[in-house]
Amino acid sequence: MQESLDLKFAANQEMWNQKTGVHLDSDFYELEAFKQGDTSLRSVELEEVGEVSGKSLLHLQCHFGMDSLSWVRQGAEVTAMDFSSEAIKEARNLSKELELPATFIESNLYDLPSNLQGEFDVVFTSYGVLGWLPDMDRWAEVAAQYVKPGGFLYLIEFHPVIWMHDEEVNHIEYDYFNTSVIEEITEGTYADREAALKHKSYSWNHSISEVVGALIRQGLQISQLNEFPFSTWDCFPNLKEIGHRKYVFKHLEGKIPYMYSLKAHKPA
Numbered sequence: 001m002q003e004s005l006d007l008k009f010a011a012n013q014e015m016w017n018q019k020t021g022v023h024l025d026s027d028f029y030e031l032e033a034f035k036q037g038d039t040s041l042r043s044v045e046l047e048e049v050g051e052v053s054g055k056s057l058l059h060l061q062c063h064f065g066m067d068s069l070s071w072v073r074q075g076a077e078v079t080a081m082d083f084s085s086e087a088i089k090e091a092r093n094l095s096k097e098l099e100l101p102a103t104f105i106e107s108n109l110y111d112l113p114s115n116l117q118g119e120f121d122v123v124f125t126s127y128g129v130l131g132w133l134p135d136m137d138r139w140a141e142v143a144a145q146y147v148k149p150g151g152f153l154y155l156i157e158f159h160p161v162i163w164m165h166d167e168e169v170n171h172i173e174y175d176y177f178n179t180s181v182i183e184e185i186t187e188g189t190y191a192d193r194e195a196a197l198k199h200k201s202y203s204w205n206h207s208i209s210e211v212v213g214a215l216i217r218q219g220l221q222i223s224q225l226n227e228f229p230f231s232t233w234d235c236f237p238n239l240k241e242i243g244h245r246k247y248v249f250k251h252l253e254g255k256i257p258y259m260y261s262l263k264a265h266k267p268a
Contacts, residue, residue, distance in 0.1 A: 005134065015199040016082075016087060018086075019191075019197065020063075020064055022189055023063070029066065034066055041071070043232075045156050045261070052074050052121075053074065053076070056120040056122070057071050057076040058116075058124065059080035059125070060080075061081070062080035062087075062091065063082060064082075064086075064088075067124075068091065069098065078103070079116065080105070085106050088105070109133060113145065116146075118146070122151060122152060123143050123146050123152075123154070125143070125157075126157065128158055131206070133204065134181070134204045136210050136213075140214035140215045140218045144219065147264075148266065151265070151266055152263050153263070154261070154262070157259065158259055159227065159228075159256075159257040159258055160208060163203075169252070174205055176207055182205065183201075184202075185200055186199050208225075220266055223263050224262060224263040225260070228257060229256075229258065231258040232247075234247050238251070
C-alpha cells in the first residue's frame with residue numbers, strides 16, 4: 001500500500017518539478033511585478049490572516065515561494081516547504097535575489113516532522129494543495145503539531161465542489177467525498193495551457209467536513225469558516241472577471257462556491 005502511494009507521490013513530484021519552470025516564465029504568476037514589490041497574496045488571505053509582523057509563519061506546500069516571500073514583506077519570519085526540488089531551488093534563488101530572508105525545506109508534507117522541528121505563530125497553506133494529499137487526518141496531525149499554543153492554522157483552498165467537475169466544467173465527473181484516487185493524464189498547466197507538458201497525475205477530493213473534522217480531532221478550535229462565490233485566481237477554463245481578481249464560470253455565476261477558508265486555533 002505504502003509502496004503504491006510512494007509511486008503516486010513520485011509521479012506528482014516529477015510533474016511539479018517540470019511545471020515549475022513553465023510557471024516561472026508564465027504571465028500567470030506575474031513574477032516581474034512581484035520582483036518590483038507587488039504582493040502575490042490576495043486580499044482575502046491578507047485580511048483574514050491579519051497582522052503577521054514579528055510573528056513566525058510556516059507555509060506548507062509553498063511552490064516556488066512567492067506567497068512565502070510576500071509574507072516576509074509583511075514582516076513575518078518565514079519557513080516554507082514543498083516536495084518539489086525544482087520549486088524549492090527556485091524559491092531559494094528568489095529569496096536570495098530579492099534579499100528577502102526565508103528558510104525553504106524540500107520535503108513531502110507527511111515527512112516534514114523528520115525535517116523540521118519547532119512551533120509557529122501561524123501555519124499557512126493555500127490554493128490547490130490538499131488534493132495532492134490522500135489522508136486529511138495525517139495532514140492535520142502534521143500541521144497541528146507546528147501550531148504554537150495560542151497560534152492558528154489558516155487554510156484557503158478551492159472548494160471541493162469545483163473539483164467535482166470535468167476539465168471544461170460542463171458536468172459532474174468526480175465524487176464530492178474522498179472515495180478513491182483520481183488518476184488523470186494532464187496536458188499543459190493552469191498557468192500555460194499550451195505548454196508542452198504531459199503527465200500522469202494522482203489526486204484526491206476532500207469534503208469540507210473531512211478537512212474540518214481532521215483538525216478538530218487534533219484539538220484545534222475552528223474560529224472561522226467562510227465560502228466564496230468567486231475564485232481569486234484565473235486558473236480554470238471558461239472564467240470571466242467580475243471584479244479585481246474575482247473570477248467565475250460564465251455559466252455558473254452566483255450558483256456555486258469557488259473557494260473556502262478556515263482558521264483553526266490551538267488553545268493557549
